[in-house]
Amino acid sequence: MQCLRRGALKPKRCWGTTVQTKRDMRVIEFENVAYSYGGGELLSDISVKLAPGSFHFLTGPSGSGKTTLMKLCYGALLPTAGHVSLFGKDVRTMERDDIAMIRRRVGVVHQDCQFLNHLPVAENIGLPLTVSGRHAETGGEDLQELLSWVGLSSRADALPPELSGGERQRAALARAVIMSPDVVLADEPTGNVDWEMSQRLLRLLVELNRMGKTVLIATHDLGLIRATKAQVQARVLRIANRRIQLAGADL
Numbered sequence: 586m587q588c589l590r591r592g593a594l595k596p597k598r599c600w601g602t603t604v605q606t607k608r609d610m611r612v613i614e615f616e617n618v619a620y621s622y623g624g625g626e627l628l629s630d631i632s633v634k635l636a637p638g639s640f641h642f643l644t645g646p647s648g649s650g651k652t653t654l655m656k657l658c659y660g661a662l663l664p665t666a667g668h669v670s671l672f673g674k675d676v677r678t679m680e681r682d683d684i685a686m687i688r689r690r691v692g693v694v695h696q697d698c699q700f701l702n703h704l705p706v707a708e709n710i711g712l713p714l715t716v717s718g719r720h721a722e723t724g725g726e727d728l729q730e731l732l733s734w735v736g737l738s739s740r741a742d743a744l745p746p747e748l749s750g751g752e753r754q755r756a757a758l759a760r761a762v763i764m765s766p767d768v769v770l771a772d773e774p775t776g777n778v779d780w781e782m783s784q785r786l787l788r789l790l791v792e793l794n795r796m797g798k799t800v801l802i803a804t805h806d807l808g809l810i811r812a813t814k815a816q817v818q819a820r821v822l823r824i825a826n827r828r829i830q831l832a833g834a835d836l
């Protein structure tokens with residue numbers, strides 16, 4: 586999968602001087618983080634580090650704050666206390682260029698996919714390239730390769746509402762990685778699909794990790810976690826009582 590290899594889709598000018606990934610740097614780091622939507626604290630005193638190339642699951646009961654924590658991971662939310670650093674840079678002090686860089690380096694598969702329903706699948710997947718003005722640079726080849734990788738070449742012209750649940754999730758994954766990010770965050774990527782499809786999605790995520798990408802998956806699906814642990818070294822973070830616990834061998 587050439588177009589996803591590290592750096593393959595990066596612009597000719599490299600990422601710049603303000604945000605760099607050194608080998609020993611944590612790509613995502615939480616230090617005593619708390620978050621509240623206005624009432625009591627939903628997340629408290631969370632400290633966690635994701636090293637480059639690591640594979641993590643985030644699990645916990647419904648409403649425990651998995652999606653909220655994912656949003657903190659890509660700067661969509663700012664912590665109400667503590668510090669979140671992305672590629673060594675505190676999210677609070679990021680400037681516009683840093684935020685643009687984070688958008689390129691972190692690919693997100695949203696829980697509800699968030700497609701533009703009036704645009705065909707291929708255009709939805711290619712939207713990050715179009716928005717960044719890089720579609721012409723790649724000549725659309727990367728898009729074709731990605732569609733093939735996720736098994737959606739024959740659905741390129743379909744509209745999102747015409748897709749099955751598994752097709753939607755694969756299209757969302759393709760869109761998340763089209764900018765060749767260093768980090769892939771997937772929020773319940775197997776939420777509405779059967780076991781066979783969840784295994785297929787899992788294989789794609791494991792493949793991305795083997796390319797060197799840091800992967801974080803939020804899921805309720807303990808079967809998925811067990812299946813993954815047979816294929817790749819994965820750490821499981823569990824939200825319980827507003828805090829993160831490192832889950833043990835019971836998973």
Ligand SMILES: Nc1ncnc2c1ncn2[C@@H]1O[C@H](COP(=O)(O)OP(=O)(O)OP(=O)(O)O)[C@@H](O)[C@H]1O
Pocket residue numbers: 622627645646647648649650651652653654
């Ligand atoms: N924008 C918001 N404003 C106020 N409360 C919110 C907002 N977003 C989420 N919440 C609340 O925060 C809590 C955690 O939500 P979140 O979606 O992070 O949990 P989750 O663990 O991902 O849940 P699920 O597994 O059901 O997707 C819930 O009680 C939710 O209602």
